[in-house]
Amino acid sequence: xxxxxxxxxxxxxxxxxxxxxxxxxxxxxxxxxxxxxxxxxxxxxxxxxxxxxxxxxxxxxxxxxxxxxxxxxxxxxxxxxxxxxxx
Amino acid sequence: xxxxxxxxxxxxxxxxxxxxxxxxxxxxxxxxxxxxxxxxxxxxxxxxxxxxxxxxxxxxxxxxxxxxxxxxxxxxxxxxxxxxxxxxxxxxxxxxxxxxxxxxxxxxxxxxxxxxxxxxxxxxxxxxxxxxxxxxxxxxxxxxxxxxxxxxxxxxxxxxxxxxxxxxxxxxxxxxxxxxxxxxxxxxxxxxxxx
Numbered sequence: 001x002x003x004x005x006x007x008x009x010x011x012x013x014x015x016x017x018x019x020x021x022x023x024x025x026x027x028x029x030x031x032x033x034x035x036x037x038x039x040x041x042x043x044x045x046x047x048x049x050x051x052x053x054x055x056x057x058x059x060x061x062x063x064x065x066x067x068x069x070x071x072x073x074x075x076x077x078x079x080x081x082x083x084x085x086x087x
Numbered sequence: 088x089x090x091x092x093x094x095x096x097x098x099x100x101x102x103x104x105x106x107x108x109x110x111x112x113x114x115x116x117x118x119x120x121x122x123x124x125x126x127x128x129x130x131x132x133x134x135x136x137x138x139x140x141x142x143x144x145x146x147x148x149x150x151x152x153x154x155x156x157x158x159x160x161x162x163x164x165x166x167x168x169x170x171x172x173x174x175x176x177x178x179x180x181x182x183x184x185x186x187x188x189x190x191x192x193x194x195x196x197x198x199x200x201x202x203x204x205x206x207x208x209x210x211x212x213x214x215x216x217x218x219x220x221x222x223x224x225x226x227x228x229x230x231x232x233x234x235x236x237x238x239x240x241x242x243x244x245x246x247x248x249x250x251x252x253x254x255x256x257x258x259x260x261x262x263x264x265x266x267x268x269x270x271x272x273x274x275x276x277x278x279x280x281x282x
Contacts, residue, residue: 011231043103
């Protein structure tokens with residue numbers, strides 16, 4: 001008895017068994033190193049950006065709030081003095 | 088690579104984790120090279136496009152969607168780079184077509200790719216595959232060689248799943264025809280199996 005195997009299956013089998021064309025190891029090493037260097041640069045850059053953002057959050061924002069409060073208090077004192085005709 | 092590990096790697100790639108990059112590189116470098124070499128027919132071109140593919144991953148890693156499937160994403164980048172390369176080459180070829188006398192004429196010598204094929208059956212299927220139009224070649228490479236699902240291959244090529252199924256059907260028919268023309272299947276007795 002002869003069994004006819006679908007050609008598509010045989011094709012896929014042959015294609016799967018094709019010898020893989022391996023990349024050049026030396027160049028692969030260079031590419032990996034180049035990509036890692038780029039990743040390191042990107043990490044450094046994003047680290048710097050986060051540091052700046054952290055500084056803004058920790059120092060600049062409270063400073064702006066304090067300055068606002070100081071202005072408000074100064075204006076309040078000035079108003080009180082004006083009302084009492086002291087200034 | 089299971090889905091859970093893939094999602095984990097994508098998350099770490101979004102944070103520029105070099106170890107995650109290494110893991111993805113180890114998993115896909117050989118596959119991408121094989122795909123590009125068979126698609127372009129040139130190891131040198133494949134190496135150049137492969138390098139560019141990895142640089143794209145590194146550059147766009149932070150913008151990856153957390154749900155990204157790595158295989159379709161990487162093969163799509165590689166495939167698009169190859170398409171751009173072919174476009175630029177066709178422009179070059181238009182310019183150089185007017186200078187035929189500068190190039191040797193006659194039948195082309197076997198390419199290094201052909202020389203690598205270890206067995207006669209592999210050589211025949213590789214030659215038949217290389218002779219297919221690019222759209223059919225890439226469909227077969229993605230599904231039959233790289234093991235992507237037809238839906239994923241459709242995403243890579245930017246077409247619908249139904250269009251990919253039709254393209255695969257035509258590609259297989261054309262490949263069978265090329266092999267028959269070459270008497271590959273008949274000589275090897277691969278179209279019929281006798282138990």
